[in-house]
C-alpha cells in the first residue's frame with residue numbers, strides 16, 4: 700500500500716529558509732521578494748521563464764522594491 704503522506708503536505712516547503720539568489724544569504728521565506736522573470740516572446744526560445752527569490756536588501760539595491768503607501772505615510776509623520 701502506498702502512503703498518503705503527500706496529501707496536505709504540499710505547502711511544507713515554505714517553512715524552510717531560502718537563499719537569496721544574489722547574495723546567498725539565508726532568509727526566512729516570509730521575508731523574501733519573489734521575482735517572476737518572463738522572457739519576451741522574441742527571446743523565449745533562448746530564455747526560459749523563471750522565478751527568483753531575493754532578500755529585501757538586494758531588492759532595494761536593484762530598485763525592485765517600492766514602499767507601500769502605508770509605510771510612506773508613516774515615514775512622513777512627524
Ligand SMILES: [Zn+2]
Pocket residue numbers: 719720721722723724753754755756757758
Ligand atoms: Zn540578497
